[in-house]
Amino acid sequence: MNRPEMKIERLYPSWGQAFSPEKVLFEHQTEHQHLVIFKNQQWGKVMMLDGVVQTTEKDEFIYHEMMTHVPMFSHHNPQKVLIIGGGDGGILREVLKHQSVKHVTQVEIDQAVIDMCIKYLPNHSAGAFTDERVDVVIDDGVNYVSRCSQKFDVIISDSTDPIGPGESLFTSEFYHGVQSCLADDGVFVAQNGVSFMQLDEVITTHKRLSPCFKDVGFYAAAVPTYVGGIMTFAWASQNPTLRQFDLSQLEHKIQQAAIKTQYHTAAIHQASFALPRYILTALGTSV
Ligand code: SAM
Secondary structure (H helix, E strand, O other): OOOOOOEEEEEEOOEEEEEOEEEEEEEEEOOOOEEEEEEEOOOEEEEEEOOEEEEEOOOHHHHHHHHHHHHHHHOOOOOEEEEEEOOOOHHHHHHOOOOOOOEEEEEEOOHHHHHHHHHHOHHHHOOHHHOOOEEEEEOOHHHHHHHOOOOEEEEEEEOOOOOHHHHHHHOHHHHHHHHHOEEEEEEEEEEEEEOOOOHHHHHHHHHHHOOOOOEEEEEEEEOOOOOOOEEEEEEEEOOHHHHOOOHHHHHHHHHHHOOOOOOOOHHHHHHOOOOOHHHHHHHOOOO
8 A cells, every 4th residue: 555645745846844644534625724743753642734744743742831831830820821823732732731730711713623533632631621610712712812801810822933824923902902911910822933943933923022012022942844954933922020030949849830841841941041053143132
C-alpha cells in the first residue's frame, strides 16, 4: 500500500519541514481554514491548519505549559481566564490545573478544530471542554474582546500565525480590546512566532501593544516543530512588577500548586524572559 503524500509546511518561501504521514486521520476545508490531522512516526499525531503545523502529540507540552504557567504563576490569584483560539484544548487543560481558576471563557473561531481535536487528539484537552468551569464561544477573538464587558485576570491568545483567520489577533484593534477586558493586575500573553524567522512579528507586536500597556515584553521557549529556533511569546500588563519575581518565592508557589509539568520549572520560567541580543536590538532595548 503506498504511503499518503508528504505533508510539507511552507511557512517560508524557500525553506520548510516535511512530514511523512503514516495515516491521514482527517482532512477537510472548514468554514475558516484547511484542517488536517495525521499520524507521523516521529511526532505522533500532528495537526496542521492551512499547511502550518499547529501541534503534535510529542512536543505540545512545551508550548502549552509555557503559554499557560508563566502568566498563571506570575498572577497573584488568577480566577477568571480568557483563552482566544486554542481549539486543540491544550491551553485549557493546563489552565484548569490551577486551583484558583473559577471560570474560563474560550473563544475559538472554528468549531471543527475543537470537534476534531477531541476526536483525534483527545489527550490535548483531556476532557477539559467538559469541565463545568468552562464556557466555549465560537467567534472571532477580535469581535469578542471588542464587545466584552467582563474583566479577566489572565488572557491567553493561542492563535494561528497572522495569516488567514489568525491575522485579526495581531492587530491594534485586538490589543485595544484585550486592554479593555484585562483586569488592572491582569496579564496578557500571545503566541508570537519564531523570532529568528519572524522577527518582524516581534517588532510589530511590540509597537502595537506598547500604546495599550505599561509593560510589554517577550519570553521564549524552543518548541521543536515550530521550526527555526525559539518561539517567542508576547507579554503585556499594566504592572511591571508581575515580571519581577523572587526565584525562591516562585519555586515555593509552584511547589504549593503541585501541578505536574514536563517542561516548566521556576528556573525555566525566570530564564525564559532572557532574550538574545538580536531581539533586544530589534526592539531598541537593552533588557
Ligand atoms: N500552537 C499553535 C501555534 O502556535 O501556532 C496554535 C494552535 S491553536 C490550534 C490555533 C487556533 O486559533 C485554531 O484553533 C484556530 O482555529 C484559532 N483561531 C485562528 N484565528 C482565530 C480568530 N481570529 N479568533 C479565534 N480563534 C482563532
